[in-house]
Amino acid sequence: MLNHSESLDRVFQALADGTRRDIVERLVSGPASVSQLAQPLAMSLPAVMQHLQVLEACGLVRSEKVGRVRTCRIEPQVLRMAEEWIARRRTSWEQRLDRLDDLLAEKPSEQGSTS
Amino acid sequence: MLNHSESLDRVFQALADGTRRDIVERLVSGPASVSQLAQPLAMSLPAVMQHLQVLEACGLVRSEKVGRVRTCRIEPQVLRMAEEWIARRRTSWEQRLDRLDDLLAEKPSEQGSTS
DNA sequence: CCAACAGTCAAGCGACTGCTTAAGTGTTTG
DNA sequence: CAAACACTTAAGCAGTCGCTTGACTGTTGG
Numbered sequence: 001m002l003n004h005s006e007s008l009d010r011v012f013q014a015l016a017d018g019t020r021r022d023i024v025e026r027l028v029s030g031p032a033s034v035s036q037l038a039q040p041l042a043m044s045l046p047a048v049m050q051h052l053q054v055l056e057a058c059g060l061v062r063s064e065k066v067g068r069v070r071t072c073r074i075e076p077q078v079l080r081m082a083e084e085w086i087a088r089r090r091t092s093w094e095q096r097l098d099r100l101d102d103l104l105a106e107k108p109s110e111q112g113s114t115s
Numbered sequence: 116m117l118n119h120s121e122s123l124d125r126v127f128q129a130l131a132d133g134t135r136r137d138i139v140e141r142l143v144s145g146p147a148s149v150s151q152l153a154q155p156l157a158m159s160l161p162a163v164m165q166h167l168q169v170l171e172a173c174g175l176v177r178s179e180k181v182g183r184v185r186t187c188r189i190e191p192q193v194l195r196m197a198e199e200w201i202a203r204r205r206t207s208w209e210q211r212l213d214r215l216d217d218l219l220a221e222k223p224s225e226q227g228s229t230s
Numbered sequence: 231c232c233a234a235c236a237g238t239c240a241a242g243c244g245a246c247t248g249c250t251t252a253a254g255t256g257t258t259t260g
Numbered sequence: 261c262a263a264a265c266a267c268t269t270a271a272g273c274a275g276t277c278g279c280t281t282g283a284c285t286g287t288t289g290g
Contacts, residue, residue, distance in 0.1 A: 005133045015201075016127035017248085018120045028208040035266065047249055049268070054247095068257040068266045076205050083201040086130075090194045093143040132278085150236060162279055164238070169277095183236045183287040 004081065010058035011082045019043070020051050024060065024074060031073040119196065125173035126197045134158070135166050139175060139189060146188040149178075 014020055023037055038048040052072060055061035059078040063070050129135055138152055153163040167187060170176035174193040178185050 005136070008136065009131055009133060012127045012131035016124055016131055018124060019248090021120070021123065021200075024204060028204045029211065033266080043248090044250065045267070046251085046269085050248070065267090068255095070267070074208055076208050079201055079205045079208075083198055083205060085136075086194055086198040086201070089139060089143045090191050090198060093189055093191050093194075096144065128277095134278090148236080158278090159280065160237070161239085161281085165278070180237085185237070 004085075007058070007078075008082065008085055010054075011060065011078055014054050014058045014060055015082070017051070017054075019048075020055055023048075023051060023055060023072075024079075027061065027072060027074040031071050034070050034072065037072065119200075122173070122193075123197065123200055126175065126193055129169050129173045129175055130197070132166070132169075134163075135170055138163075138166060138170060139194075142176065142187060142189040146186050148184045148186055150184075152187065 015024075019041060022041065026032060026037060026040075034048065034052065035045070037052070038045050041048055052061060052063065056063060059075055061072050062075045063072040065071075130139075134156060137156065141147060141152060141155075149163065149167065150160070152167070153160050156163055167176060167178065171178060174190055176187050177190045178187040180186075
């Protein structure tokens with residue numbers, strides 16, 4: 001099994017900041033330039049750039065510069081990877097609970113003995 | 116709309132560390148004591164405790180002490196919350212792409228007009 | 231009782247984060 | 261060409277993170 005550990009580190013780290021989640025939120029409704037992304041945010045442009053670098057470094061966002069304008073768009077594969085990591089653990093947990101329920105339903109009053 | 120922003124900060128921050136994801140991984144297969152969790156990890160017991168505190172602070176893990184042993188178990192609601200945050204953004208993005216495809220398929224060579 | 235056990239508290243340390251300001255670079259526009 | 265524009269780079273700084281060691285608390289088992 002491949003270990004995406006470092007990649008997961010970066011994605012979850014990227015999503016662990018409200019400003020960066022705001023940027024992702026904005027980008028799911030379509031591409032935007034750096035200053036369009038910065039406009040509603042209460043911080044300097046370099047700060048926004050740094051957030052964008054974090055988002056690009058983990059592959060959540062891709063950007064392209066044309067003339068003097070950099071256009072950013074979201075890249076959903078990495079989003080899906082993070083989602084699936086969580087989903088697998090959650091379903092794994094739920095299946096364990098189901099098996100436990102089955103055992104308890106099948107043998108409601110047995111205790112220490114084996115067979 | 117409720118703002119779970121701080122809560123999401125904490126969960127994603129918690130998941131942004133490989134050791135903590137290992138602990139979550141271990142706990143989805145059933146409850147464990149602190150030293151059971153620490154045993155495969157290449158670090159001191161206090162370090163493991165600190166990771167557990169992070170996991171408890173964001174609600175991913177709950178623990179209970181009986182005698183001298185603290186038993187930890189996973190708490191899947193917060194896991195689901197994080198999963199859903201991602202899922203909503205991803206599907207939102209996919210729906211936008213679908214609408215875009217529809218428009219392009221319907222009017223393959225039109226430009227400015229409405230209706 | 232006392233020793234081993236399971237966990238906890240506290241201080242400290244180097245690395246990393248999220249910002250800032252100041253000074254750039256390259257690209258239009260008048 | 262010169263000024264406005266849209267970023268970009270670099271330095272610096274306060275605060276947080278992940279970890280360590282050392283000392284300590286409470287709980288069993290012989």
